[in-house]
Amino acid sequence: MKKKIILGICMLTMATSLFIGCGKKEEQKQEVNTEVPAQEEVVKEEAKDVNYVLYLKNRNMPYLFDERYTIKEDDAKLEGKTMEEFVMNELINFKEFGEYENPIPKGTNVLSIEKEGPLVTVNLSEEFNNFKGTKDDVELLIASIVNSLTILPGNEKVQILVEGKVVENIGGVKIKAPLEYFDNLYPDK
Numbered sequence: 035m036k037k038k039i040i041l042g043i044c045m046l047t048m049a050t051s052l053f054i055g056c057g058k059k060e061e062q063k064q065e066v067n068t069e070v071p072a073q074e075e076v077v078k079e080e081a082k083d084v085n086y087v088l089y090l091k092n093r094n095m096p097y098l099f100d101e102r103y104t105i106k107e108d109d110a111k112l113e114g115k116t117m118e119e120f121v122m123n124e125l126i127n128f129k130e131f132g133e134y135e136n137p138i139p140k141g142t143n144v145l146s147i148e149k150e151g152p153l154v155t156v157n158l159s160e161e162f163n164n165f166k167g168t169k170d171d172v173e174l175l176i177a178s179i180v181n182s183l184t185i186l187p188g189n190e191k192v193q194i195l196v197e198g199k200v201v202e203n204i205g206g207v208k209i210k211a212p213l214e215y216f217d218n219l220y221p222d223k
Contacts, residue, residue, distance in 0.1 A: 081109075086121050088103065092134060099134065100185075118183055156179065159197065172205035181215055
């Protein structure tokens, strides 16, 4: 009987040792990190769209029409330019299509654009004075510039200069003082 008790204790000790030993191996296995570190994905953010509007003259009607455009903020055309400079260049270089025509006199260049708070000052070349047309046509010309710039966020008024000088009027339209958005030059819808 003593042999049976000793044999039972030995078996119990071996079973316990085996059980404890396996548990330690499991603990060791859990400590070893077998996960492959996740590669950080380099995600390039897509460039945001920038919206702008050009106000253009209809060749058959004495009204302005707005044409909306979108450009990506990382487009090369915007490089080194303010939105005001970009919009004025787009307006001056607008190629006629359909019933829309460019109201800016040919050869006109932007000499400079400055922004001070809500006031945008546009300095145009002498060719701007070469505009030929009726008083209504001149008003559409001025409104095309003013509206295209004042529709941009933060802009409320536009001062137009020619060769760095304030001009009293062009074709009977007074432009000496800064001008606000023209809202009376659109057809009734």
